[in-house]
Amino acid sequence: MRVHVVDHPLVAHKLTVLRKRETPSMIFRQLTEELVMLLGYEATRDVAVEPVTIETPVTTTTGTRLARPRPLVVPILRAGLGMLEGMVKMAPSAEVGFLGMARNEETLDIVTYAERLPADLTGRHVFLLDPMLATGGTLVEAIRFLYERGAARVTCLCLLAAPEGIARLEESLGDMEVDLYLAALDERLNERSYIVPGLGDAGDRLYGLAE
Numbered sequence: 001m002r003v004h005v006v007d008h009p010l011v012a013h014k015l016t017v018l019r020k021r022e023t024p025s026m027i028f029r030q031l032t033e034e035l036v037m038l039l040g041y042e043a044t045r046d047v048a049v050e051p052v053t054i055e056t057p058v059t060t061t062t063g064t065r066l067a068r069p070r071p072l073v074v075p076i077l078r079a080g081l082g083m084l085e086g087m088v089k090m091a092p093s094a095e096v097g098f099l100g101m102a103r104n105e106e107t108l109d110i111v112t113y114a115e116r117l118p119a120d121l122t123g124r125h126v127f128l129l130d131p132m133l134a135t136g137g138t139l140v141e142a143i144r145f146l147y148e149r150g151a152a153r154v155t156c157l158c159l160l161a162a163p164e165g166i167a168r169l170e171e172s173l174g175d176m177e178v179d180l181y182l183a184a185l186d187e188r189l190n191e192r193s194y195i196v197p198g199l200g201d202a203g204d205r206l207y208g209l210a211e
């Protein structure tokens with residue numbers, strides 16, 4: 001697995017505001033979208049492209065477009081949904097699929113409760129979106145699922161990860177190649193398997209309480 005921490009002053013600044021306890025949901029959603037755009041810029045740096053002939057007002061020229069089959073963007077519900085808008089703004093021709101997964105907060109087991117993806121992912125480059133990589137249980141399940149469906153390549157975008165989750169991915173993925181883009185690699189997990197210093201429960205902060 002290749003881990004890329006996007007080291008940029010704007011990422012660090014926005015992430016700091018995102019972490020703050022008092023940041024309200026509306027600002028949290030906005031910052032999440034902006035952070036995904038910055039991560040997405042890096043994560044798509046080597047996405048496959050192909051030449052395309054176009055007419056400008058002056059002449060015919062050869063430009064570039066994202067190659068077919070189109071990249072597939074997959075947010076892991078619920079919290080990953082907060083990352084979708086920013087990613088599709090960066091790659092508007094990408095297709096979008098959905099995975100709904102939740103970790104049981106007592107047992108940490110993962111339940112997949114929804115799936116809406118193409119039946120065959122052969123040749124597809126999948127961009128998996130989930131803000132939090134904690135124990136890694138969710139991402140391991142999701143990546144396995146995508147490769148079993150035939151995905152050619154999986155790139156994960158997370159805002160935060162714990163070293164424990166990265167170690168779990170490295171142990172569990174064998175020869176499945178994964179690129180992981182992060183806004184920050186945090187210190188550790190706490191006794192409830194929350195990321196420290198972290199930002200709390202990303203799903204609740206995005207969609208939980210009305211202000």
Ligand SMILES: O=P(O)(O)OC[C@H]1O[C@H](OP(=O)(O)OP(=O)(O)O)[C@H](O)[C@@H]1O
Nearest residue numbers: 077078079102103134135136137138203
């Ligand atoms: O690495 P793990 O230990 O598996 O934990 C990370 C998962 O936990 C959170 O989702 P949660 O299960 O809280 O669902 P939600 O998005 O609906 O809040 C987060 O968005 C990840 O999907």
Ligand SMILES: O=c1cc[nH]c(=O)[nH]1
Nearest residue numbers: 134194195200201202
């Ligand atoms: O810190 C964490 C860990 C798992 N899920 C979250 O939303 N936050």
Ligand SMILES: [Mg+2]
Nearest residue numbers: 201202203204
């Ligand atoms: Mg949650």
